[in-house]
Amino acid sequence: MENVTQPADNEALRRSFLGAPDGVAEWFQTTDHKRISLMFLGWTAGAFLLMMIMAIVPIMKTLGGPGMSTRLLLETLTYQRFLQVIAWLVPVLPGVLGFFLLPLQLGAANMAFPALSRCSLRFYVLGLVLMIGTLGTFPVGTGWTLDTQLSQLDPGAFGVLMFALFFLGLSWFLTGLNFIVTVHHGRREGMGFFDLPMTAWGFYLYGYLLVASGLVFAILVLYLAASWVTTDGMFGWLADPMLWRTYFWFALRPVVFFSLIPGVGIVSDVISGLARKPSTGYRTMVGSLIALTGIAVISYGASLFGQGLSPAGGLVFSFLSLLAVVPAALISFTWLSTLYRGSITCAAPANFSLAFILHAGLASLLGLFLASPVLGRYLGATMFVSAQLDYLVWGAGTAALLAGLHYWWPKMMGRSYNNDVARIGAVLYIFGLNLALIPRVLMGSKGVPQDLAGIVPGSLHLAEISSLGWLFVYCGLAVVAGNLLVTVWGKDAAERNPWGATTLEWTVPSPPPDDNFS
């Protein structure tokens, strides 16, 4: 990365969104999309950090940890997945990069509904705090899929947890709504839909999934809470568990497994920016993302393989989810041909984009195994599925966030980071994650059940290799996060447009002024 080392321009900083008026009250009351994005970054990073600490418990258990009660393990696994999926994977890209970039890329001063952005953040924080509150007092141990009868039996603060999930779902819904309306009404004069940067396309399309899934999920957990209170009703003790499972995956499959959509948008912009050339197939890319959004909605049954889906249903959903190979091929081809004969700045965002391509590719190919009818039935309730979800959470989602953060950090904070340290962190993270997750894939095909419910003899050495991998991941992420954090107090002011990119956000000063373009 081409840094220009110069004394920090305090005047520019003071006039930016980071400058005055400063103070807790101003940040609490703000409706500025950039401040909301930074607060989302803080809260989601907090959720991720808590999840990383909790993840040590199951790692110790697979290594034969001493005197650990099964109940503790159950609760840990439950909250770990809630934090990973509900509080990280789904909201992190829209919350952090979506809120920051969307108005800037459209040439707007703010989101279409500034107060609604603040609402998204507040509901997110409320949900997160309530969830952590139940964890600290009366934790729930049903597993994150909240199976009907297990929910009924749970002695924890189940009702409160459901309200936490309700607020988190509501936050997704409001975020998605805001994105859609902002893209429709916030575009600069003369900017058509086919002039939108890919990142904006990704968030626009993911907005539809957030609206649909967020609302359905929020309502479902209220029904579940009501059934828990009355022990009766749709999801009561006597209810068919398939009803809940189907609704649950109908709501969550699109946003969870297709959280790749905003990631693809971000990585497309990063690749085309670093290669200093326009994407070779803009319309191909847009079409692929639209197709993926459609497939996201109709392929929910693929998460029911091995969970009680009928044999005929297995064939139908196998076919529907395999449709995704076509957009996946178009996307990967466009990336490769954009890189081909480019003039590529090999900086940290390139490493994280490569991490995204590798991890999203692995998650999709593991999905290919699960979508094959006969293999889906055998692997659908094993560690194989957990490994696929881990590749989405720790792999694709995290890599897309880090690629985006390293690409736009100079714009967001007006500071340059140390590129070499970031790349060392990236290598540690990529190496460690695959060392951690490939043994879990192997444990899956050997038949170890998905929630670490038992250890098949002979898999202990796999668990050992995996935990060594996690050590590398934790070190890598610590290096990356530390490297970004120290820039806040650093003196390296960033250029206005370090990558020579052409999208609108690079035309404003770094960090952007309060009202962006004036």
Added chain:
Amino acid sequence: MIGSANLSAWFPEWASTHAPDVDVPFFDIYVVSACALVVTVGLAVVFLRTYRRQDGDPDRMPAQGNNKLLLGVWVLAAVSLGVYAFQLGLAGYVAQDVAPYGATEIGVTAREGRWDFTYPDGTVTDTLRVEVGQPVHLTLTTADVAQNLSIPAMRVQQPILPGRTTEAWFETIAVGSFPIHSGTFSALTQDSLATAVISLSTADYDAWVAAVGDIFAGRTMAEVGELLYNQQGCKACHSLDGATVVGPSFKNVYGFEFLTTSGETITADDAYIKESILTPNVSVIDGFQPVMTPYAGKLDDREIEAIIEFLKTLSERGHAAGQEGK
């Protein structure tokens, strides 16, 4: 097929006829998708290194279109991969759903902390014993929460859902013991239910069936009586706690005196109980209807003796009377 490599790194040993149906498609998809990943990520790495920004490069590179021919080939390859994955093992998928004719029927119930396997002759065990080469058809139910019947060595993975009956079948091809687990933490038991399939040779299996078929082996006479009480349908009409259901309760019967419908007074001794089992409607206790099924030909003398011993344990006069009887 590509998947003929050493499978042991990925899968448990082949112990059932389902194993090739799962393992071969797995390895075919594995090889093909590994190639796809290596090509895609490999090209990205190569391009990143080859087309590094050089001094003197223009600020922006010229726009380019996708190469239509290459793109077509690339998409076609991906579609073939999808179609390949879909059709691969389709026959095995269907075969896993339809149990062969003549399979041994075994009922499986997952319940608080244990598995119950019920064989055609009514024997219930907590490990699943099967005969090599003989298919078994499992009918799965759960007494509490949703569970999974997971037998990795047999490549059997079947959810068990409350309020539903699901099915699975397999045929072992190897002798040995193979783990079964439930794949779900139960909120009731706080643990995964673990047991095993014990696959036996035909001779061993027959010996085992004969052994469990002999209800007297390893049981006292009273225990055999209790088993027969549960198995032969007695418990439908005769309670053990003094409550009157259809027939008189078995509590405090042995050694007591009763008035019959014909006005006689009888003592419920060995001879009367034996008569009441074989020809129950000849001498009926006052206040009851002559509606019991005669058990003549269904129970032999030794089994009736066992039931009498069981009734003695339920009666206040049973102990003393039993002493006199001997």
